[in-house]
Amino acid sequence: MRKSIIIITLFLLALTAGAALAQAPEGEEYIVQADDWLSTIAEKKYGDPLAYLTIVEATNAKAAEDESFTIIDDPGVIEVGQKLWLPAEATLVAEGVSVTPFIPGPPEIVACPDFITASPVYAAEVEGETYECGLVKVPENYATSGGRTLELLYIRLFSTAESPAADPLLYLSGGPGGSAVREAGNPALYANMQLVRQSRDVVFYDQRGTGLSAPLNCGGAQGAIGSLVELPDIGQDILALASGPKALLLHIGLCAGGYSDVGVDLAQYNSIASTKDMASLMTALGYDQYNLYGTSYGTKLAQVALRETPDRIRSAVMDGTSPVSQPQMANSFIEGNEQYVRIFEQCAANPACNAAYPNLPDRFTILLNQLQENPIVLDDPIVMKGVPALIAHALGVSDPTLKAIDPTLFSFLLQVSSNVSNYAGQVPRIILALEEGDIETVRGILSPPDGESVPVEDIQIIPDESSILPDNDYIAPTIETLLAEAQQVPAVANDSTPEEQWVALVINHLVTRLQGDEAQADVVFDTADLTVLPAKGRDPQVLIDYANKYLPEELAAQANALVEAMTPADVRATMWHIDEVAEAMRFNPELTPGYHEEVTWAVNCAEDVSFRTADVIDEAIAAAVYPQLATGGRKEYELFELICSLFPKTVVPLSFIEPVVSDIPVILIQGDLDTNTPPSQARDVESHLTNARYVPFNSKGHVVAAKTATCPGTIAAQFFNDPAGALDASCADPFVIEFELP
Numbered sequence: 001m002r003k004s005i006i007i008i009t010l011f012l013l014a015l016t017a018g019a020a021l022a023q024a025p026e027g028e029e030y031i032v033q034a035d036d037w038l039s040t041i042a043e044k045k046y047g048d049p050l051a052y053l054t055i056v057e058a059t060n061a062k063a064a065e066d067e068s069f070t071i072i073d074d075p076g077v078i079e080v081g082q083k084l085w086l087p088a089e090a091t092l093v094a095e096g097v098s099v100t101p102f103i104p105g106p107p108e109i110v111a112c113p114d115f116i117t118a119s120p121v122y123a124a125e126v127e128g129e130t131y132e133c134g135l136v137k138v139p140e141n142y143a144t145s146g147g148r149t150l151e152l153l154y155i156r157l158f159s160t161a162e163s164p165a166a167d168p169l170l171y172l173s174g175g176p177g178g179s180a181v182r183e184a185g186n187p188a189l190y191a192n193m194q195l196v197r198q199s200r201d202v203v204f205y206d207q208r209g210t211g212l213s214a215p216l217n218c219g220g221a222q223g224a225i226g227s228l229v230e231l232p233d234i235g236q237d238i239l240a241l242a243s244g245p246k247a248l249l250l251h252i253g254l255c256a257g258g259y260s261d262v263g264v265d266l267a268q269y270n271s272i273a274s275t276k277d278m279a280s281l282m283t284a285l286g287y288d289q290y291n292l293y294g295t296s297y298g299t300k301l302a303q304v305a306l307r308e309t310p311d312r313i314r315s316a317v318m319d320g321t322s323p324v325s326q327p328q329m330a331n332s333f334i335e336g337n338e339q340y341v342r343i344f345e346q347c348a349a350n351p352a353c354n355a356a357y358p359n360l361p362d363r364f365t366i367l368l369n370q371l372q373e374n375p376i377v378l379d380d381p382i383v384m385k386g387v388p389a390l391i392a393h394a395l396g397v398s399d400p401t402l403k404a405i406d407p408t409l410f411s412f413l414l415q416v417s418s419n420v421s422n423y424a425g426q427v428p429r430i431i432l433a434l435e436e437g438d439i440e441t442v443r444g445i446l447s448p449p450d451g452e453s454v455p456v457e458d459i460q461i462i463p464d465e466s467s468i469l470p471d472n473d474y475i476a477p478t479i480e481t482l483l484a485e486a487q488q489v490p491a492v493a494n495d496s497t498p499e500e501q502w503v504a505l506v507i508n509h510l511v512t513r514l515q516g517d518e519a520q521a522d523v524v525f526d527t528a529d530l531t532v533l534p535a536k537g538r539d540p541q542v543l544i545d546y547a548n549k550y551l552p553e554e555l556a557a558q559a560n561a562l563v564e565a566m567t568p569a570d571v572r573a574t575m576w577h578i579d580e581v582a583e584a585m586r587f588n589p590e591l592t593p594g595y596h597e598e599v600t601w602a603v604n605c606a607e608d609v610s611f612r613t614a615d616v617i618d619e620a621i622a623a624a625v626y627p628q629l630a631t632g633g634r635k636e637y638e639l640f641e642l643i644c645s646l647f648p649k650t651v652v653p654l655s656f657i658e659p660v661v662s663d664i665p666v667i668l669i670q671g672d673l674d675t676n677t678p679p680s681q682a683r684d685v686e687s688h689l690t691n692a693r694y695v696p697f698n699s700k701g702h703v704v705a706a707k708t709a710t711c712p713g714t715i716a717a718q719f720f721n722d723p724a725g726a727l728d729a730s731c732a733d734p735f736v737i738e739f740e741l742p
Contacts, residue, residue: 023061023065024058024061024062024064024065024066024085025058025061025087025088026087026088027058027062027085027086027087027088028085028086028088029083029084029085029086030083030084030085030086031081031082031083031084032078032079032080032081032082032083032084033080034080036078036080037052037078037653037654037655038052038055038056038072038075038078038084038653038655039052039653039655039656040655041055041084041086042054042055045086047101048142048143049272049308049653049655050142050143050272050273050651050652050653051143052075052653053075053651054087054143055084055085055086055087056072056075058085058086058087059071059072059083059084059085060072061085062085068083069083069084069085070082070083075653075654102138102139102142102276102280103283104136104137104138104280104281104283104284105136105137105284106284107134107135107136107154107284107285108134108135108136108137109132109133109134110133110134110135110153110569110572111127111133111569112127112131112132112133112155113133113181113212113576115182115185115593116133116155116181116184116185119185121185121186121187121190122185125157129158130157130158131155131156131157131158132155132156132158133153133154133155133156133181134153134154134156135151135152135153135154136151136152136154136280136281136284136285137149137150137151137152138150138152138208138276138277138280138281140208140214140264140265140268141265141268141273142273142276147265148263148264148265148537149537150208150213150214151213151214151538151572152205152206152207152208152213152214152277152280152281153181153205153206153211153212153213154181154203154204154205154206154281154285155181155184155203155204155205156168156201156202156203156285157184157193157197157201157202157203157204158197158201159197159198159199159200159201159202160197160198161198161199161200164199164200164201165199165200165720165721166287166288166289167200167287167288167289167290167291167314167720168200168201168202168203168282168285168287168290168291169193169196169200169201169202169203169290169291169292169293169716169720170203170205170278170281170282170290170291170292170293171183171184171193171202171203171204171205171292171293171294171295171298172207172278172292172293172294172295172297172298172299172301172302173204173206173207173210173295173296173297173298174295174296174297174298174320174703175207175210175296175297175595175599175600175603176207176210176271176297176301176599176600176602176603176604177209177210177297177595177596177597177598177599177600177603178210178211178296178297178298178592178594178595179206179210179211179212179592179593179594179595180204180205180206180207180211180298181204181205181206181211181212181594182211182592182593182594183204183706184204186706187709188705188706188707188708188709189705189706191709191710191713192705192709192710192712192713192716193293193713194710194713195710195713195714195716195717196293196713196716196717196720198717199717199720199721200291200720203281203282203285203290205277205278205281206594207274207277207301207599208268208269208273208274208277208599209269209596209598209599209602210594210595210596210599211594211596212576212579212594214534214535215534215535215579215594215596216255216259216264216266216269216535216596216598216599216602217531217534217579217582217583217586217596217598218251218252218254218255218582218586218596218597218598219477219481219531219581219582219583219584219585219586220258220478220527220528220529220530220531220532220582220585221251221254221255221257221258221528221531221532222251222254222255222474222477222585222586222587223474223475223477223478223524223527223528223585224254224258224524224525224528225250225251225254225474226470226471226472226473226474226475226476226478226520226521226524227475227520227521227522227524227525227528228521229472229474229475229521230471230472230475230519230520230521231521246639246642248639248643249639249642249643249646251587252597252598252601252643252646253643253646255598256598256601256602256646256647257646258528258532259532259535259598260648261532262532262535262536263535263536264535265648266598266602266647266648267602267606267647267648267649267650267651268651269599269602269603269606270602270603270606270607270650270651270652271300271301271304271324271603271607271652271656272304272308272652272656274301274304275301275304275305275308275309276308276309278301278305278309278312279309279312282312288312289311289312289313289314290312290313290314291313291314291315291316291317291720292305292313292315292316292317293316293317293319293705293716294316294317294318294319295319295320295703295705295706296319296320296322296676296677296702296703297322297603299318299319299320299321299322299677299685300322300323300324302316302318303318303323303324303660303685304324304656304660306660306662306664306666307660307661307662310662310664313664314664314665314723315664315665315666315719315720315723316664316665316666316667317666317667317668317669317715317716317719317720318666318667318668318669318682318685319669319670319703319704319705319712320669320670320671320674320676320677320682320702320703320704321668321670321677321681321682321685322676322677322681323659323681323684323685324607324656324657324658324659324660325657325658325659325660325684326681326684327608327612327616327617327620328604328608329604329608329609329637329640330612330616330617330619330620330637331620331681332632333617333620333621333630333631333632333633333636333637334620334621334624334627334629334630334631335675335676335677335678336410336411336414336415336629336631336675337624337625337626337627337629337630337678338625338678338679338680339414339417339424339672339673339674339675339678340364340410340414340427340625340626340629341361341625342672342673342679342698343417343424343427343428343673343737344360344361344364346672346698346736346737346739347360347428347737347739348360350739352739352741353428353739353741356428356432356739356741356742357428357431357432357739360428360431361625363431363435364431364626365626367431367434367435368407368410368626368628368629369628371405371406371407371409371434371628372406372407372628375404375405375406376404376405376406376434376439377403377404378402378403378404378405378439381401381402381403382401382402382439382442382443382446382447383400383401383402383447384400384401384402384446384447385446385447385448386447386448386450387416387423388400388412388416388423388445388446388447391412391415391416392412402446405434405439405442407628407629408631410629411629411631413427413430414673414675415675417673417701422738423445424673424699424737425737425738425739425740426445426739426740428739428740429441429445429739429740429741429742430442430445432742468483468514468515470520471520471521474587475520475521475524477584477585477586477587478524478527478528478585479514479520479524480584481581481584481585482507482510482511482514482527483511484584485503485507485581485584486504486507486508486511497570497573498562498563498565498566498570498574499566499570499573499574499577500577501562502543502559502562502563502566502574503574503577503578503581505547505551505555505558505559505562506530506546506547506550506551506559507581509550509551509552509555510523510526510527510530526550527585529546529550530546530550530578530581531578531579531581531582531585533546533575533578534575534576534578534579538568538571538572538575539571540563540564540566540571543559543560543563543571543574544559544560544563547559547560547563548560601643601644601647602647604644605643605644605647605650606647606650606651606652607650607652607656607657608657609637609640609641609644610644610649610650610652611650611654611656611657613641614634614637614638614641616637617632617633617634617636617637618633618634621633659684659685659687659688660685660688660689661688661689661690662688662689662690662691663689663690663691664689664691665691665692665719665723665724666686666689666691666692666693667692667693667694667695667715667716667719667727668682668685668686668692668693668694668695669695669697669704669705669712669715669716670682670694670695670696670697670704671696671697671700671701671702671703671704672696672697672698672699672700673699673700673701674700674701674702675701675702676702677702679696682694693727695715695727695729695732696732697711697732697735698735698736698737699735699736699737699738700735708735711731711732711735714731715727715728715729715731715732
């Protein structure tokens with residue numbers, strides 16, 4: 001039955017819609033004015049832009065009674081003079097809609113996760129004295145009262161100043177889906193933030209659904225695909241889908257269906273909700289105004305905060321800027337393009353490079369066209385070593401062997417160059433070598449004699465200690481994870497914590513079932529049910545219910561006795577442990593710990609794909625200087641649209657994708673070789689900010705502060721100390737490409 005429910009959920013989730021009002025509620029008439037959006041009207045009337053849907057429902061109900069009102073088919077289209085019906089606040093309260101601002105309670109101070117306390121970066125820190133971790137509770141849906149709540153995890157690094165500034169720094173992670181608390185252990189980023197910390201507190205927090213803030217983890221759901229493959233009636237169809245070009249549809253769709261099944265409202269995972277979380281968090285921590293340092297998607301979130309909560313934001317730094325107004329999902333297919341323009345510009349400005357490699361733009365176009373029509377087949381393939389091999393491995397390439405040279409080589413070279421800038425300096429040399437048919441020079445760059453090889457890994461390796469062979473490759477990650485966890489805690493030790501004992505009981509029983517005659521598919525499905533427990537909250541009854549359903553009576557009694565003795569902190573630690581187990585089951589090996597891709601899709605679907613048709617990818621490729629480097633097209637974007645149809649209808653208004661206009665002081669730190677958010681995107685954002693300054697790092701890639709200490713922190717610290725003052729960004733000047741000459 002459970003299997004049927006998940007499959008049905010996958011295909012019907014997109015059809016779910018809120019019930020329309022049977023009759024028009026009590027309310028008042030409103031005439032649309034110039035520059036009105038439904039979201040701005042909702043903001044003025046109810047204090048929440050996401051409450052615009054209630055205006056749509058009320059107006060449509062009123063239109064059924066009074067023909068002077070027009071039915072709203074598209075919430076993004078209203079006309080000046082059009083009549084709207086705004087429901088009264090009392091009506092909204094009766095419908096369960098909150099009309100009063102949420103006021104957070106004080107934070108709950110908790111022990112920091114092991115990955116923080118055990119990190120070498122924090123060796124000189126003292127938990128409770130120089131830093132602390134805590135939780136702030138917020139509503140999943142700010143527009144309703146009495147609904148599901150979320151715990152946001154934060155780490156606060158206390159300022160080293162005797163009298164810290166009243167306005168701290170709030171760091172915003174990228175993704176969407178990244179864990180800022182995890183990033184707080186990044187050595188370069190930590191070093192940069194130390195400079196800011198000399199004058200003010202620095203706060204990192206996991207955005208909703210990420211890290212350990214009510215995480216939405218797809219590991220268990222993806223493992224369940226292996227169980228579906230084993231079903232006799234539809235297994236082959238599922239296998240064809242799981243191993244074909246639409247595999248991502250199945251992975252993300254099953255995950256979305258599973259979380260919706262346990263009550264998660266995926267429509268609430270968006271940037272507007274996150275800006276409310278930010279304000280709630282900082283209020284709970286006792287701050288009025290605060291500064292922002294956003295990286296990648298965090299820069300988009302910073303822009304939304306400038307628009308939605310301008311009274312709270314004192315200043316902002318954006319590092320690797322992603323505009324709210326651009327189609328980032330479509331751009332992702334052609335982002336490996338602009339960096340060559342930048343490389344060629346820097347070469348032309350360097351007399352020696354320009355003399356050695358004149359007219360690179362035109363030559364590159366000719367070369368790409370030649371390689372596109374006639375790829376160079378290598379009789380002696382190039383086995384990449386050193387940095388190129390490491391980057392290939394990080395990108396999930398299991399075999400870093402180059403058998404032919406075509407335009408995709410240059411897309412890959414940008415990934416290498418954006419991480420190790422000296423490779424950007426070899427790009428003109430590679431172009432010249434290919435023009436001359438000199439493959440050995442290319443081989444020497446991609447496979448340097450002193451470079452170490454990265455071993456080719458077989459997909460899904462089962463430990464030697466195990467006699468359990470998976471029925472299929474999709475079940476393998478779950479089995480491998482269960483075995484590894486059982487080996488880590490082979491038995492319930494008396495000196496272990498209640499959390500460790502409970503998880504050990506459950507995991508060891510699952511392994512015992514695998515070692516018996518039970519079908520692997522059934523065990524894996526029960527494991528998937530285990531991995532969604534953290535989404536059900538922190539009620540210990542959730543653990544008891546699972547044990548009663550899936551453990552034999554004697555083991556269930558032991559597990560429940562453990563739960564009855566647990567403190568709230570023990571229950572939370574158990575849920576965090578379960579999330580770690582789910583992370584280990586993920587198919588995507590390059591995902592960093594704490595990164596949750598269900599949030600990636602929830603946000604991008606709500607704020608990007610849902611607002612733009614597949615025409616946008618054709619436009620993006622047509623506008624590119626080197627369209628030969630496109631890594632996808634209309635077909636791939638249509639898959640994105642199909643995936644997004646599996647999520648609830650977006651509650652984000654169409655006005656969201658309007659450029660953010662603000663006079664709040666902003667600095668845009670930008671790597672010239674950024675393959676995720678190219679410089680032109682930062683310039684686009686800058687053009688709408690009347691008090692912004694742009695600082696380029698000409699030899700750096702995406703998110704300078706995470707890879708380069710301590711220049712970004714030096715710039716940020718002086719800016720936060722005096723946002724309106726003169727800025728010395730000269731430390732960025734030495735970051736230029738050093739070109740290799742023939």
